Amino acid sequence: MGTQPGAEDAPTAPLNYYNYxxxxxxxxxxxxxxxLFLLSPLDWxxxxxxxxxxxPLEAVLRGIDAxxxxxxGRRVKTQMVNSLAFCAQAVLTEAQIMAxxxxxxxxxxxxxxxxxxxxxxxxxxxxxxxxxxxxxxxGALRRHAEEAEQHLDDLEALEQRLTVLEDKMIAxxxxxxxxxxxxxxxxxxxxxxxxxxxxxxxxxxxxLEKQYxxxxxxxxxxxxxLSLFYMR
Numbered sequence: 001m002g003t004q005p006g007a008e009d010a011p012t013a014p015l016n017y018y019n020y021x022x023x024x025x026x027x028x029x030x031x032x033x034x035x036l037f038l039l040s041p042l043d044w045x046x047x048x049x050x051x052x053x054x055x056p057l058e059a060v061l062r063g064i065d066a067x068x069x070x071x072x073g074r075r076v077k078t079q080m081v082n083s084l085a086f087c088a089q090a091v092l093t094e095a096q097i098m099a100x101x102x103x104x105x106x107x108x109x110x111x112x113x114x115x116x117x118x119x120x121x122x123x124x125x126x127x128x129x130x131x132x133x134x135x136x137x138x139g140a141l142r143r144h145a146e147e148a149e150q151h152l153d154d155l156e157a158l159e160q161r162l163t164v165l166e167d168k169m170i171a172x173x174x175x176x177x178x179x180x181x182x183x184x185x186x187x188x189x190x191x192x193x194x195x196x197x198x199x200x201x202x203x204x205x206x207x208l209e210k211q212y213x214x215x216x217x218x219x220x221x222x223x224x225x226l227s228l229f230y231m232r
Contacts, residue, residue, distance in 0.1 A: 018113045018155075020051050020229055027061050028084055031068050041219075042192045043084040045212035051229060053207060055095045062098075063091030085196040088204060112152045114231060120148035122231050126224045134172065134223070137165050141226070155228060162226040170214050173221040185216050 024047050029037050039047075050060055067087035081087075123145035130138035144151065144158065151158040174182070189212050197205065218225065 018228055018231065020057055021047055023057055024050075024060050024064075024084075028064055028087075031064050032081060040083060040192070041215060042189075042208075042212055045215050046084050046088065046208055048211040048215065049204070049207040050091065052211070055091065056098055059095040059098050060091050062094040063087050066090040066094065083196070085193075085199070088196065088200050092201070092204065112155065116148045116152055118231065119151060119228075120145045122228075123148065126226055129222075129224045131222060133176075134169060137169050140165055159228050162228065166226040169223060169226070170217065173217050173223055176221070177217065181220070185213055185220075188216075189213060 021044075025039055028039070028043075047060075064084075064087045067090040068081065070090070071081055071086070123141045127138040127141035127145065130141075140161075144161065189209060192212075193205070193208070200208070224230075
């Protein structure tokens with residue numbers, strides 16, 4: 001990623017916001033020094049919670065750098081950094097620092113981040129992945145695929161529509177789960193979060209819990225993520 005700009009300087013060029021997930025994954029791997037390290041379901045849920053909270057990508061990258069710098073400065077290192085959750089507080093701090101230094105709303109670059117045929121293929125692929133019982137959502141995705149060219153003019157509006165569809169999909173998938181299945185997911189989340197609860201604020205924990213449980217639910221139900229952030 002190169003040298004990070006100072007907190008007082010806004011970035012001169014927008015980062016590719018639709019590569020949010022891969023940028024963070026690759027930066028964490030490089031900073032940790034192990035390119036083969038795989039993020040956990042909790043890590044992916046944490047990234048998604050940052051995305052939904054509109055935490056700037058630059059703030060996340062700076063937070064990762066700051067957390068590792070602090071860790072490497074310790075005289076005694078009891079264990080490796082094995083989760084993005086270790087960086088959560090540093091990311092929050094960087095987001096607060098940048099709050100007055102960058103525009104609150106994202107601005108789309110002059111060129112879309114992907115082509116119409118890529119967008120169309122992504123929407124069709126998700127429509128085809130819908131199991132029985134989700135025909136309404138599959139139909140909506142196909143209609144959006146037919147209008148891929150027009151959607152490139154306002155990707156934020158398309159993302160909002162996909163969010164609505166995903167919310168409906170999640171609600172239907174949750175209603176189909178047994179009480180025992182939902183309880184098992186909650187217990188697994190509590191186990192994974194236990195080491196990090198003291199390092200996060202209540203709102204952070206609440207959002208992370210929501211994203212983790214939804215991600216696990218969709219995986220268990222073999223349902224795709226619909227957001228444009230998952231195109232790459």
